[in-house]
Structure formats: structure tokens, C-alpha cells
Amino acid sequence: MPEPTCPICHRTTVPEFRPFCSRRCADVDLGRWITGQYVVPGSESDDDEAADDES
Numbered sequence: 001m002p003e004p005t006c007p008i009c010h011r012t013t014v015p016e017f018r019p020f021c022s023r024r025c026a027d028v029d030l031g032r033w034i035t036g037q038y039v040v041p042g043s044e045s046d047d048d049e050a051a052d053d054e055s
Contacts, residue, residue, distance in 0.1 A: 004013045008025035020026040032038050 004019065005011065006013055006021040006025050007019060008028050009021060011021040013019055014021050017023060017026050020029065
């Protein structure tokens with residue numbers, strides 16, 4: 001079975017930082033989420049639109 005690799009730099013993962021190889025790669029991934037480079041696909045539901053109208 002192949003060793004798991006870091007999704008950022010593709011080095012072997014380290015148990016302490018799994019699924020990453022280091023704190024740096026974990027921080028790179030977090031930064032991508034914060035800046036919107038990663039997006040979870042979905043659509044707005046009627047409930048989301050109703051909440052926006054009430055504000």
C-alpha cells in the first residue's frame with residue numbers, strides 16, 4: 001500500500017500534521033480556504049434567500 005502524500009507538496013505525510021507533511025502545508029491549505037480559492041459547490045436554498053430578506 002503506498003504511503004499517503006501531502007495534498008499541497010506531495011511529500012509523505014507526518015502523523016502530527018495529517019493529511020499534510022508540515023505545519024507550513026497545513027497553513028497554505030487554510031489560507032486557500034480563507035481567500036476563497038476552494039469552494040464547496042452548492043446552490044442557495046429558499047431558506048437562505050428568506051433569511052437574507054429578513055435582514
